[in-house]
Amino acid sequence: MKKMIAYCGLDCEKCDAYIATINDNQELRKKTAKLWAELNNAPILPEHINCQGCRVDGIKTVFCDNMCGIRQCALEKGVATCGDCLDLETCPTVGEILENNPSALKNLKG
Template sequence: MKKMIAYCGLNCEKCDAYLATVSDDQKLREKTAKLWAELNDVPILPEHINCQGCRADGIKTVFCDNICDIRQCALKKGVVTCRDCSDLERCSTAGKILENDPSALKNLKSQGKICKGE
């Protein structure tokens, strides 16, 4: 499970893009694309809804791969998750996620210090 916790602490195994990818569920891709397009006011097509996890090897959504500030920061700093970053408690970028989803912080804390080669 540790690999399926995103840099920010969200659980990729609960993400509709991940679920649609691993189960090859076209209806879930369509539903998720519609919802995400409405929420973000951008065009998102069902074929954009493919992701094998933020920290896992393989395909990611365009947002996770290229746009997510948290993922880009973690990759730049070389941390396994935001938990390993000394700026976590005062980080406004990660703070947005942690305020909206308390389970993300719980997930990060449960990770402990883990090595990059996990």
């Protein structure tokens, strides 16, 4: 599995936070911060939108580093991704991601 697949199976290379970081795109940072703040009911600001990937060394967004329950769970369990977890099929923590993003499950099983 390529390193740019997040613990949850999402492809970091398609994430707006990653794209904004590698392209130093301030407008995309603003747009992403606004959306993520609304979706997560959290104070996420454009300056928080800097990420080089969920599972790689380097900078992470505040959300991904500190607030993402999926990432925290995977780190606690010591799994490479949720695809390595025995609870994948019944897990409520990653379940919403997998339900809304069929490609994420495919990435975890591929």
